[in-house]
Amino acid sequence: MKKFMIVLVGAVLLGGCNLDNDAKSEAVDRAGHADSADNDNIIEETRKEEIHSSYTVADYIKSVEGNLEANSDALIEKLKKVQTYNFYSEVELLDFVADRNDFYLSITMFSMDRVANEVFYEGKDSSIFSGSVGIVEDVPFSIVLGNEIDDFWNFYEENDEELDTLEKQAITKWFADCWEKANGQMIELPSYFCFHDDYESFDLKKREQISDDEKWAE
Known part of the structure; x- marks a missing residue:
């Protein structure tokens, strides 16, 4: 009987030790997983910081300016051609409208009246210009490699917000500078540069930003 009791007590003590060991192992495993998760989070945050540090606002806008400058000659030649157009007598102003599509820029010239209507000539004289014409199309103002898109x-x-504003400023300045180099002032009609769906324009003759109310009210 005594032997049986001793064996039973020993089994209980041994089982308790095994339970303690199992609990300790589980705790270690949990701690290991927690440390691993923390390490993964740290690595992910570090990766994000490295990604963000590879781009700066100043460097990005500088690259935009460089990409635009590479297309200056084509824009200047097109603006020189505009000076040769025989505009319909009912055209009261020229509106150069820019569209940005992700990394590309297109600019279209519209012949307009003072109440914001596009003017069309319906006569038979083919030398008379009215309506619209593309100035530049799909100019790559921003170049990003495929593996850097995300x-x-x-x-x-x-x-x-900051990049949108600075991009518009860079594009407007580029167009206005090319306008001057092309002697755009020789065009007698009031001429403006704006972005699609914006509510203000750049007066190319006066070289100043104005509201749409000012543009259409003159």
Whole structure:
């Protein structure tokens, strides 16, 4: 009987030790997983910081300016050609409208009246110009390599408003500078540069930003 009791007590003690060991192992495993998860989070945050640090607002806008400058000659030649157009007598102003599509820029010239209507000539004289004409199409103002697309959009979304404003300023300045180099002042009609769906324009003759109310009221 005593032997049986001793064996039973020993079994209980041994089982308790095994339970303690199992609990310790489980705790170690949990701690290991927690450390692993923390390490993964640290690595992910570090990766994000490295991604963001590869882009800066200043460097991006500088690259936009460089990409636009590479297309200056084509724009200047097109603006020189505009000077040769025989505009319909009812055309009261020229509106150069820019569209941005992700990384590309297109600009179209519209012949307009003072109440914001596009003017069309319906006569038979083929020398008379009215309506619209493309000035530049699909100019790559921003160039991003395929394997950097996701990283770039993360950066852009974080700086969306600032980049939008600075892009518009860079594009407007580029167009206005090319306008001057092409002697755009020789065109007698009032001429403006704007972005599609914007509510203000750049007066190319006066070299100043004005509201749409000012543009259409003159």
